Structure formats: structure tokens, C-alpha cells
Amino acid sequence: xxxxxxxxxxxxxxxxxxxxxxxxxxxxxxxxxxxxxxxxxxxxxxxxxxxxxxxxxxxxxxxxxxxxxxxxxxxxxxxxxxxxxxxxxxxxxxxxxxxxxxxxxxxxxxxxxx
Amino acid sequence: xxxxxxxxxxxxxxxxxxxxxxxxxxxxxxxxxxxxxxxxxxxxxxxxxxxxxxxxxxxxxxxxxxxxxxxxxxxxxxxxxxxxxxxxxxxxxxxxxxxxxxxxxxxxxxxxxxxxxxxxxxxxxxxxxxxxxxxxxxxxxxxxxxxxxxxxxxxxxxxxxxxxxxxxxxxxxxxxxxxxxxxxxxxxxxxxxxxxxxxxxxxxxxxxxxxxxxxxxxxxxxxxxxxxxxxxxxxxxxxxxxxxxxxxxxxxxxxxxxxxxxxxxxxxxxxxxxxxxxxxxxxxxxxxxxxxxxxxxxxxxxxxxx
Numbered sequence: 001x002x003x004x005x006x007x008x009x010x011x012x013x014x015x016x017x018x019x020x021x022x023x024x025x026x027x028x029x030x031x032x033x034x035x036x037x038x039x040x041x042x043x044x045x046x047x048x049x050x051x052x053x054x055x056x057x058x059x060x061x062x063x064x065x066x067x068x069x070x071x072x073x074x075x076x077x078x079x080x081x082x083x084x085x086x087x088x089x090x091x092x093x094x095x096x097x098x099x100x101x102x103x104x105x106x107x108x109x110x111x112x113x114x
Numbered sequence: 115x116x117x118x119x120x121x122x123x124x125x126x127x128x129x130x131x132x133x134x135x136x137x138x139x140x141x142x143x144x145x146x147x148x149x150x151x152x153x154x155x156x157x158x159x160x161x162x163x164x165x166x167x168x169x170x171x172x173x174x175x176x177x178x179x180x181x182x183x184x185x186x187x188x189x190x191x192x193x194x195x196x197x198x199x200x201x202x203x204x205x206x207x208x209x210x211x212x213x214x215x216x217x218x219x220x221x222x223x224x225x226x227x228x229x230x231x232x233x234x235x236x237x238x239x240x241x242x243x244x245x246x247x248x249x250x251x252x253x254x255x256x257x258x259x260x261x262x263x264x265x266x267x268x269x270x271x272x273x274x275x276x277x278x279x280x281x282x283x284x285x286x287x288x289x290x291x292x293x294x295x296x297x298x299x300x301x302x303x304x305x306x307x308x309x310x311x312x313x314x315x316x317x318x319x320x321x322x323x324x325x326x327x328x329x330x331x332x333x334x335x336x337x338x339x340x341x342x343x344x345x346x347x348x349x350x351x352x353x354x355x356x357x358x359x360x361x362x363x364x365x366x367x368x369x370x371x372x373x374x375x376x377x378x379x380x381x382x383x384x385x386x387x388x389x390x391x392x393x394x395x396x397x398x399x400x401x402x403x404x405x406x407x408x409x410x411x412x413x414x415x416x417x418x419x420x
Contacts, residue, residue: 026258029306032306032309032346032419033305033306034306035306035307038342038344039342039344039346039393058391059348060309060346060347060348060389060391060417060418060419061309061417062305062306062307062308062309063261063262067350067388067389068389069388069389070348070388070389070390070391071388072391089344089393090344090346090391090393091344091345091346091393091419091420092346093306093309093419
């Protein structure tokens, strides 16, 4: 597996206009892409006054379409600054991050190790 | 001891631009096929040459038609407009001496550093270009670009486009072929294997099963358990209401009368909008799925990854 963590969502800043925004990161290879891995993934959310929900999604399809993604785990934050870490396990071919109910703050980055 | 050499080389392709003054002195006989590999970024180098085998600049290529014929060989050329022409640009075209550069520009007149070899007729295409670059550009065909493309031969073309969107053909060989051939190779970096897709449920008594018979058995790949024998399934439903059990067995053959144990359970309400996943561990020989309600058109598929 890669020795360096991968940024799966780059910096996203809310326009601070009280609107509810969403953002979806590009798909990143999960453990299942390589097969025979232990399926353990660790994701780190780097936030600055973030208000909203971040959901990790995964797919078992080799070439995922819109309907192939399912939620794995999520966090809901209210003006959080700093980093949060989550682990999840599965033979997921692809994973991605989805930001929703986002009403303020910044996602500096979301990084993935597996 | 086996010793193997590998080459770290640029994948470079030379093409010939169809510029003014093109007299086909440089005639490459054939163009090599480009090999592009799935599963990795492919950085391709293209080198644009003129008929004289000299790299041409890709910056500010401007082609203009002369608005007046020269009365005799000389250093000045007349154009309707001289926008885009600048001092220092190299000049190519009919009767223009190699190495000529622009020394002065007015609204309708361009002065060259060298006198033309003969008078330049009216409506002659003359190309002006800066020489700060060497005519090399790169194209990165990324892993993501090739993700959904099967192994195959494709044709590609290279053309130049200036700031006014005018396009110039580049040729790949002496036969004036515009296109070259690119081979997409999917064997070297094969990418992820497909997940097993389960769709065939068969009614047996009060339940519906997939994987119960030898004709539709679902292997759990017990020999490949280096991943902690982790299994992941994703159930795709469309309004299905009922339960679904994932069952496993250590029996070596599927006979239709096997010993199954439930290892994971789903309960669907019919409101699911996403595939429902489950993970479980175990060095099982085979898996099967047991539905409590008729799954026809309701459980569209189950993806299994061992």
C-alpha cells in the first residue's frame, strides 16, 4: 500500500453567505483495489471552524457510477478547528469524501491512508 | 544471477508542422506507435519540427498574408494588419532567407533582418514565431483518463492552435498522415479485479437463495486469506422489503445439501437509496445469500469482494 497519505479532498472554503453547500472529492483507491489487503483505512479531516457533515463513501464497482457509492462513516461538526481521525474497514475498491450540510468554515484537507 | 536492464526514457514523438514554406525536405518514413499503459500516468513528449528539421517555437505563431507584392527583393513586407508580430520573431515563408528575424514593425509594414531572395508575391503566407521555446510540449495521459478505456488501438492527432484559434496540421510521417497510432495496454498494470456480481436467486421453500447450487456457487477464496479473510458485500436494492442473510460454509463442495451458517444479516425497508454494505471475517469456502422475500427485480445485484 502507498507509504504516503493521499489527499482525497483539497482545501474547500465556504462562501460564508449562510448557504448550505456540498462538495465531493475525487475517488481514491481503497484497499480492495489492490486485493489481499487487510481492509483497514484511516482518514484524517483537517478543519477550520467547520460546520457541517463529512461522509466517507465507498464502492465495490471497478468503474463506479453515481449509484455505486454507499456511506461508510461520517462526522458532524459544529465550528470545529483542528484534526479528526477515523478508521474503517472493508475491501473497498474506491473511497471518496462528501461534504454536506455545510454552512460555514473550511475543510483544509482530507487525507487517506490504507 | 539474473540481471535485467530497464530503460528510463522519454516517450518522444516527432511531428512535422505544415508551416509556410513547407517543401517536405524532412520526410520521416514512418511514425512509431505510441504505447500508453492503463493504471499509471503516461507522460508523452511531442517535438514539433519544420521541414528543415528545426524545432519550431510553440509560442505566438502568427501567420499573415502579404497585402502587397514586393516590387523587388528587399527587407520590407506589407500586410493588412501586423497584430501579433513583434521584433525578434523569426520569419519563414516563400523567398524569405533562413534566419530572418523581424527588426521593426509598423501598422502595415514589417522589416526583416535579411533581404528576401526574390520578390514575395501578394497573398503569400508568412509565419512569424518567437524562438524562446524549442517546440517540445508534453501531454499527460493520466491513469484516470484511461480508467474506462479498454485495451485497443486508437488514432491520435496533433495540431497547433494559435491565439486566434487558427489551426495548423502536423504530419506524423512522409505520407502526410495527420493521425498517428496509439496502443492502450491494459495488461501491464491490470487495475482492480472485478467484484463478483450475484444476481441469480432461486426459490427454495419459503426463501430465495443465491449460491446454493453448484451451478451458481460463490467462492469465498479460502486460500487467499492474507487479508485477514476479510469479505465485503454491497447489496443493491430497488424497493426490496425483507431480510437478507449472508451465509457461509467450510464444505469443500457445493452439493445442494451443505452446512450453512449465517455470518451477516441485512434488513431492508424499501427506502434504501444506496447499496448497503457489510463486512465480515472468516476463512470460508463458499458464500450464499438467503432472501426472506421475493427478490425478483427488487435485489438488483450483490457485489462480493473477498
